[in-house]
Amino acid sequence: MTIIVVAVFGSAALHSNSQSILGVRARIPFDFMVGDQIIPAGMVSARGVNTSNAGTLSITNHSVNENIVRIGHRLPGTNITKQGKLVFHRYGDRYYLAEVWVPGYKAWQVEESNSERAMKSERRFARNTRPRVVTVLAEIQ
Structure with missing residues (x-):
């Protein structure tokens, strides 16, 4: 089951090494x-630090003025998107x-954490393997 939450995002241009890196909020x-x-x-923003x-x-x-960094990689099989969004797995x-x-x-795929892998393992054992997918859609300002 997919749940969609509609929200308004801002697209912020951030400059690093003369490259413009966009984010969503x-x-x-x-x-x-x-x-x-x-x-x-x-209010949350997310961006890739580089375009690689x-x-x-x-x-x-x-x-709450808190910043977290996490390893990510481009999601295989995705095309350049026109719609900004954040996708969450819900357990x-x-x-x-x-x-x-x-x-x-x-799209960027966020590296799974140990706790998410543990949740997946528990759900596999219970034969309830798929998380719910929650998507927050973006409207570019």
């Missing part, structure tokens, strides 16, 4: 995990950031 209505850290609900196929993702919660009441879609780029 949205008000996320639930707490979620990045790696093994909890990000509280609030793998590297660092920067996730910032502007509501019960836990949400994990799984993908970052920035307009004009291919």
